Amino acid sequence: MKIQPLERLARTHTCGELGLDDDGKEVVLLGWVHRLRDLGSLAFLDLRDRHGVTQVIARDNPALVEAVQSLRPEYVVAVLGTVERRAPESVNPKIRTGEIEVALREVRLLNDAKTPPFPIADEGPVAEDTRLKYRYLDLRRSRMQRNMILRHRATMEIRKYFDEQGFLEIETPMLTKSTPEGARDYLVPSRVHPAEFYALPQSPQIFKQILMISGLDRYFQIVKCFRDEDLRADRQPEFTQVDLEISFATESLVFATIEPLMDRLLRLIGRAAKYPFRRLPYAEAIAKYGSDKPDLRCGMELVGLAEAFQGSPFPPFRAALDAGGDVRGFVIPGAAKYSRSQLDELGELAKQFGASGLVWARRPEGTPQSPALKTAGEDAIRAALDAAACGPEDLLVMAGGRHYQTCTMLGQLRLHLAKKMNLLDPDRFEFLWVVDFPMFEWLEEENRYEFMHHPFTAPLESDASRLEADQGSVRARAYDLVLNGSEIAGGSIRIHDQALQRLIFRLLKISDEEAKLRFGFFLDALEYGTPPHGGIAIGLDRAVAILCGESSIRDVIAFPKTAQAVDLMAGAPSTVSAKQLRELHLKTN
Numbered sequence: 001m002k003i004q005p006l007e008r009l010a011r012t013h014t015c016g017e018l019g020l021d022d023d024g025k026e027v028v029l030l031g032w033v034h035r036l037r038d039l040g041s042l043a044f045l046d047l048r049d050r051h052g053v054t055q056v057i058a059r060d061n062p063a064l065v066e067a068v069q070s071l072r073p074e075y076v077v078a079v080l081g082t083v084e085r086r087a088p089e090s091v092n093p094k095i096r097t098g099e100i101e102v103a104l105r106e107v108r109l110l111n112d113a114k115t116p117p118f119p120i121a122d123e124g125p126v127a128e129d130t131r132l133k134y135r136y137l138d139l140r141r142s143r144m145q146r147n148m149i150l151r152h153r154a155t156m157e158i159r160k161y162f163d164e165q166g167f168l169e170i171e172t173p174m175l176t177k178s179t180p181e182g183a184r185d186y187l188v189p190s191r192v193h194p195a196e197f198y199a200l201p202q203s204p205q206i207f208k209q210i211l212m213i214s215g216l217d218r219y220f221q222i223v224k225c226f227r228d229e230d231l232r233a234d235r236q237p238e239f240t241q242v243d244l245e246i247s248f249a250t251e252s253l254v255f256a257t258i259e260p261l262m263d264r265l266l267r268l269i270g271r272a273a274k275y276p277f278r279r280l281p282y283a284e285a286i287a288k289y290g291s292d293k294p295d296l297r298c299g300m301e302l303v304g305l306a307e308a309f310q311g312s313p314f315p316p317f318r319a320a321l322d323a324g325g326d327v328r329g330f331v332i333p334g335a336a337k338y339s340r341s342q343l344d345e346l347g348e349l350a351k352q353f354g355a356s357g358l359v360w361a362r363r364p365e366g367t368p369q370s371p372a373l374k375t376a377g378e379d380a381i382r383a384a385l386d387a388a389a390c391g392p393e394d395l396l397v398m399a400g401g402r403h404y405q406t407c408t409m410l411g412q413l414r415l416h417l418a419k420k421m422n423l424l425d426p427d428r429f430e431f432l433w434v435v436d437f438p439m440f441e442w443l444e445e446e447n448r449y450e451f452m453h454h455p456f457t458a459p460l461e462s463d464a465s466r467l468e469a470d471q472g473s474v475r476a477r478a479y480d481l482v483l484n485g486s487e488i489a490g491g492s493i494r495i496h497d498q499a500l501q502r503l504i505f506r507l508l509k510i511s512d513e514e515a516k517l518r519f520g521f522f523l524d525a526l527e528y529g530t531p532p533h534g535g536i537a538i539g540l541d542r543a544v545a546i547l548c549g550e551s552s553i554r555d556v557i558a559f560p561k562t563a564q565a566v567d568l569m570a571g572a573p574s575t576v577s578a579k580q581l582r583e584l585h586l587k588t589n
């Protein structure tokens with residue numbers, strides 16, 4: 001068949017909308033050849049567009065049957081025909097158009113196509129590098145189309161919601177100055193100003209605070225942010241945030257703004273969120289779950305066992321407690337029956353997560369059993385089993401050491417087991433606010449404190465008096481929203497007082513000079529009547545991935561980069577011409 005122009009041909013319907021009500025209509029459908037079935041004297045063509053698939057049948061006309069037989073998957077065609085009710089035995093309840101088919105009157109080839117490197121119609125697995133290289137084809141597949149559509153629905157819902165709540169969407173610059181979010185900047189050399197650079201924003205943080213100073217009251221933006229980090233599996237060098245800032249904000253006001261939005265997003269997939277969400281101080285999150293983004297779907301809370309082993313000579317726990325550390329453990333439900341090798345495997349896992357050792361205990365028939373029974377003493381083991389409420393079917397695992405390290409090691413083991421035991425129900429949505437984060441984090445190698453969130457975060461009022469005397473103990477008015485073990489949003493109440501902001505820079509060992517150079521404009525702005533304010537940013541990619549049931553954010557980003565920060569389709573990054581380098585006053589070697 002020869003390729004023909006579209007001319008004035010207009011589609012009457014999409015491939016996803018015809019039903020019994022359309023029986024007898026003359027229609028024009030435009031789309032891609034999804035599947036072909038050749039039955040000799042008749043031929044079926046499944047025609048696809050973003051809206052769905054419609055079955056087209058060619059029969060009683062050898063030239064038409066032959067025309068369909070000459071097509072190939074992914075050819076672009078126009079179909080002209082009549083809607084007909086399908087015979088009851090050929091109704092396909094799985095697709096929206098499954099009750100009808102289109103009897104073909106004419107087919108026009110609008111464009112042909114090379115054989116794709118992977119089939120579009122069949123949803124089988126394809127290597128991710130191949131999918132990314134041919135992203136235009138990957139995006140034709142139904143899973144990716146569904147993800148893009150849901151992402152669109154989510155962003156529309158977000159815009160509608162914030163508009164209703166009196167927020168203004170305001171754009172902030174992409175070519176700007178460094179914002180300290182703790183990552184490396186992507187820099188853009190200036191041609192006009194030799195040896196000077198713009199930074200791509202790590203977030204609009206400073207600008208949104210300035211918008212509050214400007215009296216704009218409530219700001220939001222769906223915005224790209226750029227962070228040049230060593231990429232972990234789940235990071236992208238450019239990612240999207242739903243960024244917001246509120247004047248006269250308190251934590252409760254920020255939470256009350258975000259919680260109904262989460263509910264509205266879940267309603268897009270037929271779910272709902274129960275709010276208000278739980279709130280958990282950071283210290284408790286670490287102590288109970290060994291993580292600052294705990295997954296609440298699987299129980300198995302960590303418990304403190306220091307008291308149980310207080311009088312016990314068991315060497316590893318004795319050493320930990322004498323050094324001011326901790327002994328903690330958790331109960332694995334139904335694991336009393338673990339075999340020798342399963343118990344050994346648990347010990348191995350704990351070592352991989354950094355433990356020096358893991359001790360188990362159980363009491364299937366009431367009498368405690370544990371490899372540490374003799375050295376630790378039966379009373380101590382019994383007290384530990386009691387403290388952890390370990391039933392006859394269960395197994396208690398315990399470890400000792402420094403508090404934080406012991407908690408996070410057990411936390412990793414907890415999550416690993418929860419996944420293995422299928423305890424993380426994908427249909428449950430457990431939201432949690434983690435609050436009262438430490439303000440600073442000690443950097444051992446650099447012998448200094450670094451901010452935990454960013455340097456504009458306010459300290460808890462009750463802790464502010466200790467800023468100079470006991471910096472490490474100060475907690476921040478920072479909060480994270482956690483959903484099923486993923487941090488999906490983070491923010492804080494900000495410093496709105498210039499003197500406090502200067503003190504924080506000083507405590508972070510940012511000199512007055514450096515502060516002036518980096519944030520001088522912002523420090524100046526703070527002096528002109530800054531309202532108390534606070535905000536948050538939602539990681540849109542992760543939030544949408546959860547809605548889509550995808551584990552990788554790459555599956556909800558149209559054109560993502562690989563874990564090596566490469567765009568396999570466009571071939572970026574790439575070298576540039578010597579002329580471009582000269583114009584930018586740059587030299588490479």
Ligand code: ASP
Nearest residue numbers: 203205491492535536537
């Ligand atoms: N700018 C912060 C971030 O990107 C969010 C916030 O504090 O609002 O994580």
